[in-house]
Amino acid sequence: MSGKPLLIQKAAQLVTLKGSSTAPLRGKAMEDLHIIEDGSVWVEDGIIRSVGTDAQVREQVGSRLEEAEVVDAAGRLVTPGLVDPHTHLVFAGSRENEFEMRLQGATYMEIMEAGGGIHATTSATRQADEEQLYQESRRRLDQFLRHGVTTVEAKSGYGLSLEHELKQLKVAQKLNRDHPVNVVSTFMGAHAIPAAYKERPDEFVEQVIREMIPEVARRKLAEFNDVFCERGVFTPDQSRRILEAGKEYGLAPKIHADEIEPYGGAELAAQVGAVSADHLLKASDEGIRAMAEAGVVAVLLPGTAFFLMAEMADGRKMVDAGVPVALSTDCNPGSSPTISLPLIMNLGCLKMGMTPAEVLTATTINAAHAIRRGHEIGSLEAGKKADLVVFDVPNYMGLQYHYGSNHTRTVIKDGKVVYERD
Ligand code: NIG
């Protein structure tokens, strides 16, 4: 990569999160944002070369400043590009009808058991061709970018057959190539038992293990392997088999755990060495302890609890128990149809008892670690990718305090300005 160097100058607060590249932050350290006042960042070839006060950076850079493009952040907040570590980005259609049904009292699982829910989106996604899926997903990715997100994880799981799972993953791969936002792929063939296998779920589990995982790995279409471990979907035993099979093919385990009822998902995550366990609304104390010990990142999804009108996962308790916590939208058409990571941050503060500093850690460096990217994104340090956001607020608390607004002003990805609000 070449082109002009870039100076992002004079941020009122520059949130660096320095020193957190090797492991996610836990406990009290989740509040150590390592803020520089009147901070600047020097970028060359898409990589951060220097971070400090404006005076320090100017002195280091010297006369090279003359050739640089300048983004003036005076009076504003600058943070690492936000990272969303759990989305179901690639799907077709929407499910407003189910939203109405739930408002009238039907539950998420009842709708799914009656053939709606994930099954409804699976039908729509199977019918859509690659181009349609690409266009629909690309519009969502544009929206993520406008809210300050520079990397998302994206799961398959609305194909539920080899052909259609591959189609979803190919769309995610193409988006990663074409779009400024990076897309990190997760295979989630075990997202639901397809209707045709309702009476013989183990046959579907075998199909995921013998047919889908090897092919996804052979084509290098995913880095992670995820399972919806929940009563009525995949049992802990089936989930373990699927996650262990993925490991043999180099796919790192993730798990949708303890979302609707306590089911041993958090414990299983610790046992299989999952990179993250996600949801955790009903995780047991034992499971939380096991995750802290094993260093599994808890990816909490307050938008899902909000939208399903359920009790939130206890973010406060998990942070205090030493679990590294990340936050995410869970963007999907059923339980969380939002692309707004800033809204999720608001909910983290107001509904999960986390502090503004903790939620910022949870959507930058800890989110990066939840998708094994902590070494290259999530903090502003020399050597890392130049993914940054300028927010129209004077300090990091303003992001949460002025809730419900999109404060994103400028987004820089790989050292280039890729979004600027008019
Ligand atoms: O993370 N819980 C399972 N999967 C998604 C929802 C998928 C859907 O309803 O379409 C989730 O909430």
Ligand code: FE
């Ligand atoms: Fe999910």
